[in-house]
Amino acid sequence: MNKKDTILIIGAGLCGSLLALRLAQRGYKVEVYESRPDLRTVDISAGRSINLALSDRGLKALRLCGMEEKARKICIPMYGRLMHDTAGNTFSSNYSGRENEYINSISRGNLNAILLDEAEKHENVNIHFNKKCNYVDIENGIAHFEDYKTKEAFSIDAAVIFGGDGAGSSLRKSYMDERKFLFSYSQDFLNHGYKELEIPADKDGKHQISNAHLHIWPRGDFMLIALPNMDGSFTVTLFLSYDEGEFNFDNLTSEEKITEFFEKEFPDALALIPNIKEEFINNPTGPLGTVKCSPWSYQGKTLLIGDSSHAIVPFYGQGMNASFEDVFVFDEILSQDLGDWEAVFKAYQKARKHDTDAIAALAIDNYHEMRAHVANPLFKEKRKIEMDLEKTFPTEYSSKYSLVTFNEQIGYDEAMKRGRAQDKALLNMIADDTIYTHLEMTKEELKVILDKVIIETKTILEEDKIAGL
Ligand code: FAD
Secondary structure, three states: OOOOOEEEEEOOOHHHHHHHHHHHHOOOEEEEEOOOOOOOOOOOOOOOOOEEEEOHHHHHHHHHOOOHHHHHOOEEEEOEEEEEOOOOOEEEEEOOOOOOOOEEEEEHHHHHHHHHHHHHOOOOEEEEOOEEEEEEEOOOOEEEEEEOOOOOEEEEEOOEEEEOOOOOOHHHHHHHHOOOOOOEEEEEEEEEEEEEEEEOOOOOOOOOOOOOEEEEEEOOOOEEEEEEOOOOOEEEEEEEEOOOOOOOOOOOOOHHHHHHHHHHHOHHHHOOOOOHHHHHHHOOEEEEEEEEEEOOEEOOOEEEOOHHHHOOOHHHOOHHHHHHHHHHHHHHHHOOOOOOHHHHHHHHHHHHHHHHHHHHHHHHHHHHHHHOHHHOHHHHHHHHHHHHHHHHOOOOOOOHHHHHHOOOOOOHHHHHHHHHHHHHHHHHHHHOOOOOOOOOOOHHHHHHHHHHHHHHHHHHHHHHHHOOO
């Protein structure tokens, strides 16, 4: 682990650029190769501003690298969900009963740009754009690239190679091709894809709907969501089946049908999206899938990190947060001075894999919750109790959402186990009328509920443990 050795990072996306920054801060010599042009100088967004929900796990990793404040300056806090029904009625549901717990809408491009800027301030970092990795000879630690502009092929021989090249990783593909290497891989696509649309700012450059919320139009089999941008616009994402149901991506091919769909299902959103037909037809439809694989490393030569090792569906708003947390966990392992890269890589996967498997499962849970359950009366009652419990007993109760999103000191796996048991306990007790609720609950009444939830959750966790879950 000689600091003079060259470390190669494939991909200067969110994870690759944060990793480059952290390794540079630790004194390593880092070369980053990115297939796309530099997003700070060329508009690669095809005119669309794409945003993401940044929350505490991502912020923890940004803090480690001294980037939290810079990131917060380009964030818009979202305190809860605002649900829209087909009649245009709305109701809100906060993310937490604690005031300091909220998520943040942030532009992917702007966040990536500040990370690249910061990484490049270090003279031990070089970032090369328009260089696509085609293949990694993992046995010899050599990555083969092609220059997008000159079409010239070239190779980089590095002491260590990190695959920060996202869900379609070239390094992961190279692992698959290496037949002597026992590499497990799974990729599960949802039947749903996604398409991004835009609610523009009003004539004064202001947001047309609340910018303090993540908006959701839940419709059971499909849904629309919208996150605010700093320029007053919203990025709207439609999640819809490719080929099932009355309306799907395969049959929404004419302007008439697109209008019919939005008029029927999202009339209030339609009124805010003036270019719906052009955007729907011209913007790409993206697939949604979960990627799992193991091992993430080959000897001490290569390591997958971020989406390349664990791409997940976006319904918990955690993919980037998990990828940033990868850098945090990796940095913790580096601090253990294990002596060589092979030991570091193994320890990192051991510390991390169960948590990334957990967030993959939680993201699928939320796929069902967001498009259907959020409008269900039982779910609404559960959320109300949870808000009351968090507000009244802030140190004693955290909902599953809060454990996953705002409790970065525990891993995703623990958050999932505790959160699922708690959900089960609460939902069972509401359904059985074991707990009694009304609009204005007193502290004493809530304490009775809290005690029952704690006991029931403990019982469920013990049962799960015995069952080996
Ligand atoms: P990427 O961001 O994909 O970066 C990979 C980089 O590698 C890119 O710059 C790419 O150009 C480059 N690259 C790829 N192949 C090569 C190659 N062969 N050679 C060289 N370079 C290469 N996460 C959240 O936390 N919150 C959200 O709200 C959220 N919303 C999402 C919404 C949608 C619709 C989707 C699809 C994802 C969302 N995510 C969200 C997930 C998030 O986008 C990813 O988890 C995150 O981008 C992963 O970062 P990464 O750096 O590992 O991969």
